Amino acid sequence: MVEPSVTDVAAVEMLGVTKSFGRATAVDAVSLSVRRGEFFSLLGPSGCGKTTSLRMLGGFIVPDEGTVRLGGKDVTRVPPYKRDVNTVFQSYALFAHLSVAQNVAFGLKRRKVPRAEIARRVDEMLALVDMGDRSRAMPAELSGGQRQRVALARSLVTMPQVLLLDEPLGALDLKLRRQMQVELKRIQREVGITFIYVTHDQEEALSMSDRIAVMNCGRLEQVDTPDALYARPSSAFVAGFIGSSNLLRVRRTGPGAETAAGVLLPLPSDAPALPDGSAFDLLLRPEHLLLDPTGDVAARMEGTITDTVFLGSVTQYRVRCANGLELMVSEPNTSSHHAHVRSPGTRVTVGWHADDAVALPTGLPDPAPAENAATSQ
Ligand SMILES: Nc1ncnc2c1ncn2[C@@H]1O[C@H](COP(=O)(O)OP(=O)(O)O)[C@@H](O)[C@H]1O
Ligand SMILES: [Mg+2]
Incomplete structure (x- = not known):
């Protein structure tokens, strides 16, 4: 040996x-x-x-x-x-x-x-x-x-x-x-x-x-x-424990992910190949969400700011989107001259790049389809 x-x-x-x-x-x-x-x-x-x-x-x-x-x-x-x-x-x-x-x-x-x-x-x-x-x-x-x-x-x-x-x-x-x-x-x-x-x-x-x-x-x-x-x-669990995060429970639907309220979201290119209908979580870090994005973004939704917390280096917003999603957004205050803090009530567009989202297993097994359940008895 x-x-x-x-x-x-x-x-x-x-x-x-x-x-x-x-x-x-x-x-x-x-x-x-x-x-x-x-x-x-x-x-x-x-x-x-x-x-x-x-x-x-x-x-x-x-x-x-x-x-x-x-x-x-x-x-x-x-x-x-x-x-x-x-x-x-x-x-x-x-x-x-x-x-x-x-x-x-x-x-x-x-x-x-x-x-x-x-x-x-x-x-x-x-x-x-x-x-x-x-x-x-x-x-x-x-x-x-x-x-x-x-x-x-x-x-x-x-x-x-x-x-x-x-x-x-x-x-x-x-x-x-x-x-x-x-x-x-x-x-x-x-x-x-x-x-x-x-x-x-x-x-x-x-x-x-x-x-x-x-x-x-x-x-x-x-x-x-x-x-x-x-x-x-x-x-x-790890996503929630390390840093702050938006965790959305979704289901695989064709090329994207669908929330419980029926909102279709883009998937990151490295998302695991899951069969249609399977449930997983989509993680969106607050600092990866963009307010009123000017460039090309895969996801874009309208909403209204419901809460603003100015923390000096960043400002944290809670945004209620028209489609029912509620998202935490963190925006860096990169310039002292243009610190642009949006007040609650302001209408905004929230966007993100598809690859900034992370697809996570739910940790819960999907309920087995009825015919499988029948054969296993
Ligand atoms: N001497 C002990 N007798 C009975 N239960 C214990 C004892 N030490 C730890 N536990 C239990 O084991 C679990 C893990 O405890 P611990 O290792 O102290 O956790 P942590 O350090 O992460 O807070 C807890 O549920 C705790 O109540
Ligand atoms: Mg301890």
Whole structure:
């Protein structure tokens, strides 16, 4: 047997991992593979199984079924302290009676690293998290964001293969959170350690991750890069969870798609070949809809603005179309001199290019035609 080279081995793998609590399945047959040095996020709504997945990677929960591998080695039943993995939680449990430097030195002392080396590595790590000037401070003297930097330094100083982070910015206010997101990404790039980051905040996941696994009810919906998740979601759930969207339930009708109200819409050229009558969802991102388009567009419908929200860089409109469709439209304000905000009541034409729409499977099987149902009995 040919051994895979070290660089080919995935940093983290889950193979058919399942975990139930009583009758509820928290994590359902999840398989994924994370590359070395990757910033990988688990994203999904509360209760979808993110923390349970992370705790199985850390060794705090043993899966009912499936295998967990770290660096190619089966660790499914290996206890946390024997895994080369550290975890950062939302509440950064620093030792209150130890200074910042002593907190960071803790893991190295326990490993009997020589004193001079401890001092050097603690200094390096505190500089990396921008806390070099607070090494003598006690945790009680620090802000939430600073405590978190110390917690991060403490988890990174032993250079684990993988760092697991469970909503580590959840307790910070929005502005500090945005700032820490940029910092975390920079730190991860500098240390080159594989990060597995749990969040329910899509913007957070999009802004930091190399790849994102979107979870829903214990299952993986899609694993992809942020831009691919946004541009080519594989399900209506992912489309709805990542960014804002107009999702229209339609049926294949000849060359196009027909809404429940009988409006015929053009299909993107890459739409899957579905038999006539089959149901699917058509995704239209608000920023791909054009108001009063001047050029050639495949779809064009008349409507009236019912709601206007000016957000500075963009203006968001709700448009009720004469054919019954209601669409969210987002228009960039590209010039400060010509910011043209339309008031509610304004009549507009909404248009889009056929290929800006994305056809999505509904996730629900189509009701079988009557004759098929009869033969299957
Ligand atoms: N120790 C536990 N005992 C019973 N149910 C649990 C336990 N931990 C998690 N769950 C349940 O498993 C599901 C997934 O939880 P969790 O992994 O914490 O989700 P998330 O982190 O995505 O919010 C939820 O329905 C939750 O109530
Ligand atoms: Mg959680």
